Amino acid sequence: MNSRSTYRRRLFAAATAFLAITAMAVAPAGAAPSTTPTVVLVHGAFADSSSWAKVSEELSAQGIPVRTFDNPLRSVSGDAASLTAFLATIDGPIVLVGHSYGGSVISNVHDPDVTANVFVSAFAPAEGEILQLLLNPIMYPGSLLLPPAVLVTPVQDPTSPIGIGIDGFIPEVFFxxxxxxxxxxxxxxxxxxxxxxxxxxxxxxxxxxxxxxxxPSWYLVSTQDRVIPPALQRMMAGRAAPGRTVEVASSHASPVSRPDSVVAVVREAIAATS
Known part of the structure; x- marks a missing residue:
């Protein structure tokens, strides 16, 4: 092969590469595929991350990346700070899903990568509200989370000034x-x-x-809930997720008993915000 032929081949290759790069540079923004958000599952009190097992499996099977957060259950502000630090390890958009007390935690997270919240039988407090006062038995009757169905015990707590805290738990006979x-x-x-x-x-x-x-937020109300009364859930959903509320006939543990309903709401949130 003579030098002129080699020169022509190199010139052609360079021109082809330049045109390809130029085409990518001027391609419309909408041509790029959307990034699937990572779903972060936040459990509440009296549970751990294993309560999300079925939801996580179903989402993963549908090609949706999932992470679970080991909620410390120490304080709303402290747990929200821990969750914010956890989210910093995730690249790209995020959909936060909070169950029960986990809803109060995601309500206090202000991460710009979070594109949607999903509340599942969850607290969605307004500023200044206290969870214990939200469980007002006169305004919202029906919660069975009262002594002796919930008891307290001293525990080691590194967040406490004295290293000891008082925790609540549900005895096995009532669980x-x-x-x-x-x-x-x-x-x-x-x-x-x-x-x-x-x-x-x-x-x-x-x-x-x-x-x-x-x-943008979504809410899944559990109509047979014996922890957070359905009427209280509907009130919070009306503020946090107007027009984006779904109901399911389930106990407080809907991620375990009705994972299909939870997944459906999460997918709706992803579709609407991706």
Whole structure:
């Protein structure tokens, strides 16, 4: 091959590469595929991340990246700070899903990468509201989360000035009927072994400015809930997720008993914000 032929081939290759780069540079922004958000699942009190197992499996099977957050259950502000630090390790957009007390935690997270909130049988407090006062038995009757179905115990707590805190827990004899009456006794027994106690402080701390005032939010109401009364859930959903509320006939433990309904709402949030 002579030098002129080689020169022509090199010139052609360079021109082809230049045109390809130029085409990519001027391609319309809409031509790029959308990034699937990572779904971060935040459990609440009297549970741990294993309560999300079925939801996580279904989302993963559908090609949606999932992470679970090990909620400390110490205080709303402290747990929100821990979650914010956890989110910093994730690249790209995020959909936050909070169950029960986990809803108060995601309400206090203000991460610009969060594109949607999903509340599942969850607290969605407004600024200054206290969870224990939201469970007002006169305005919103129906919660069975009262002594002796919930008791307190001293625990080691590194966030406490004295290293000791007071936590609440549900005794085994009440766990099935109060927390998850629509699962089998065997499943309820397994859930009980995974129960994490929650600091009383977490229910007595005023909530900060809620993220749901600026972040699109969805809410799944559990109509058979014996922890957070359905009427209270509907009130919070009306503020945080107007027009984006779905109801399911389930206990408080809908991520375990009705993972299909949880996944459907999460997918709706992803589709609407991606």
């Amino acid at each position: 099935h009927q109060v927390f998850a009456q629509d699962v089998s006794p065997a499943v309820a027994a397994d859930m009980y072994t995974h129960q994490k106690t929650a600091a009383l402080q977490a229910n007595l701390e005023p909530s900060g400015p809620p993220s749901w005032t600026r972040t």
